[in-house]
Amino acid sequence: MTTGLLTTTVGSFPKPPYLQKARNAFASGKLSREELSELEQQATREVIALQEEIGLDILVDGEMARGDMVVFFAEHFAGMEVGGLVRSYGNRYYHKPVVKGPVRWQEPITVDLWRYAQSLTDKPVKGMLTGPYTMVEWSFLEGYDDFRQAVLEMARAVNYEALELDRAGAPFIQIDEPALSTRMEDIDLAIEAMAIATEGLTAKTATHICYGDFVSAYPRFLDMPVKQFDLEMANSSHDLVELLKTEGFPEDKEIAWGVVDVHSHEIESVDDVVAEIKRGLEVLPPERLYIDPDCGLKTRTWDESADKLRVIMEGVRKVRAELGIE
């Protein structure tokens, strides 16, 4: 068992083409829920097998049942509806959710597929949730006069789902808040909401926030009540690393250091990855430094994802060998 530089991923994996097709067929009523679920399981098996083969330490189910990270939960929470088509970019559209009324958790949403994924491997599989701030910020808001109240009630709904994962045995629960990155001024509200969302959990908790201005939100963002920050570091400003080096990082917290850029087709070199890991080691000891890609992999192809993860693994092995970590 290794004792440092554990490897993981942010959450999503690309959907195999057959699953993408099946999701379209299901949307137009040409495929049953059961048939789709079977294919989601097949894809989950492939995602787990890939991560095992590459040698990652903490796995994910790859989110094969999810399209948009907000819509997926909106379809299951009371008080939320899937709204009309809104353009995302180019010729891509999605049904943006609407918060209509009091938001309530109703039934487990992610537990079955997490349990299935965990049954396929001896390695820990992370439970993955969308954070309350992001759920509200990326939806239309009709049912509340007060944004803050909507976020805090959403946090309770997210907490119920997290508790279900916790009870099911998820060793690791990650609650992502990507919407915060463009609105760091709302960090206080996001922290308050995260405290509710993580209440009563025994699992290790983490949050992923992409491309945020952490320098201006330092040190307040460190109060986010999670054990691990999953941060994009490969392209982050030099300033953040310097800041963490000089001003420090809480001793009871960890960073999952994003070392490859998921938004680029190009595969990084092992040397790049090694250099990036060493930058991380200037801030944190290997036991508290996790290594991963800088964001979800769903925009990459299957092969690009695999290649990026292999490069990460190779870089990690090199540094582990240098440090004498098993």
Place this chain on the structure above:
Amino acid sequence: MIATVVGSYPKVPNKPRPARLRLAINKFDRGDMTLEELDRVADEVTIEVLQEQVEAGLDFVTDGQIRWEDEQTYLARNLEGVSINGLIRWFDTNMYYRQPVIEEPLAWTKPSTVRDYTFATEHSSKPVKAVLTGPYTMARLSVDRHYNSVEALAGAFAEALNREAKALQDAGATFIQFNEPAILQAKDDYTTFVASCARVVDGLSAETGLYLYFGDVEGIYPQVLDLPFDLIGLDFVMGAKNEGLLHRTPFTKKLGLGIIDARNTRLEQPAAIAERIKTLGAGIDPDNIHVSPSAGLEFLPREVAQEKLRLLAEGVRQAEGVLV
């Protein structure tokens, strides 16, 4: 008083209406449709969108920017010296644009929007305004590999967009608007912004407008009143501070009142809209007030956008009844 929009309009309707433009672009991308056929669909959708705005009761409309992939690419792709890069989030919205990369000196060689403008005026029963993304916002949202200075790049964009605006003017445009959300996120750069504004309107005789949204003008107000535009539009939804600023220093230009939330589906009611107009437009000649959503409407589903415009127009008519 004029009921109008800020620029974009949702391109596709919801079921049961067919998403014609979306399907056509898909077909075109697969090679199952010619460019001529795609252009015809885009024209038909433009006509629909013009009609929807008129039906809603607007006095001043746009072509809905139906052909625009996003607010940067459509203007950048015809310029020399630019290539178009990967997707990046557009401000704090959930919409993405492709980032222009400035590789060489910018050069305007042909118009991007003149044909759209002409087509729209030919098919609209109401006057049409020409809307462009402003030079400062174009510069801020680009990757600069050539000028190595926002000031120089904004100047180059201003030069190019000035040529575009003159081409629009030659085609008959009587009102040309520049959208500049980026300056509200970078007020320190106001001097650069002022220079690019002067350059972009240089030599224009058409009426000009400047729309500033996704924030407030605290820190650059009342200075913005010295900018060389006839009308300035402000966002009173995301720019909550704008109301107090106007209260302290009277507005001396034509005023664009962005008071309908362009980013949320919750509907505003006409009586409340009329009340807002009365409060915010106090002391301004009603003829000099343009009432609109807070930003372009592409963040909303099509049917909600139209309903919002209908309520907006109703609110404007109510306010007129009171103010006249």
